[in-house]
Amino acid sequence: MPPDSQQMTTARALDMAMQHNQAGDVAKAESIYQQILRVQPNHPGALHLLGLIAHQVGENGIAADLITRAVEVQSDFAEAHSNLAAVYLALNEPDKAAASCRKALALKPELTGTHNNLGNALQNMEKLEEAVGSYRNALAIAPNYVDALSNLGSTLQKTGEFEAAMASCRKALAIDPNFAGAHYNLDNALQRSGRLEKAVASYRQAPAIEPNYADTHNNLGTAL
DSSP states (O other): OOHHHHHHHHHHHHHHHHHHHHTTOHHHHHHHHHHHHHHOTTOHHHHHHHHHHHHHTTOHHHHHHHHHHHHHHOTTOHHHHHHHHHHHHHTTOHHHHHHHHHHHHHHOTTOHHHHHHHHHHHHHTTOHHHHHHHHHHHHHHOTTOHHHHHHHHHHHHHTTOHHHHHHHHHHHHHHOTTOHHHHHHHHHHHHHTTOHHHHHHHHTHHHHHOTTOHHHHHHHHHHO
C-alpha cells in the first residue's frame, strides 16, 4: 500500500475511533487505537487518544506513559501536552502539570482549559498570585468560563480578597446555578469574611445539587 493511502486509512480509523468514543463505546475505540499502534507503534494521535481513554477510566499512570510517548514523538502536539497536564493533576503532581501546561500554551496560547489547569496546578503548589493570573488569562479569552470563575473565587478567598472572590463565584452561579463547586467556593468566602448567617444559607445549596459533595457537608457543620 502506498504511504499516502496508509496515512489516509489511519486517519479514517482515528476518526472512526473518536466517533465510537463520543458515542460511549470506549471498548471499540480502544480496540481501534490499539490496532493502529500495532502497525505504527509511535503514532502520536493513537498514543494520545488511547492515553485519554486510560485517563477517563482512572488509569492515570498508564495515561501518563502513553501521552508522554505521544509528545516525545511529536513535541509540538499542544493538545497532548495539555491533556498530559490534566493527567498529572489527577496524579497529584502539580509541578509536572504546570510544566506541561506551559509547553501547551507556548504552542497554543488560546487553550482556555490549559490556562485553567495551570491555575489549578499553581494553586495546589500554593503559588496563589500566579494562579490568579492564570485564571484571569482563561477568562480574558472566555469571560463566561464557569470553572475558571469558580477557581478564581477559590483562590481569591485564600488571598483574603473576599469581595472579589464572592463576585467571581456569583458570576459563575449566574451562568450555571447548579454548579456545586461554585456554591462551595462562595460558601468558603462568606464564612472566611465572617458572614456566617449567609454562609449557612449558602452551604445548603451545594448538597441539594450534589448530595455527595463531602466538603460542603463538612463546612456546613463548621458554620452552624
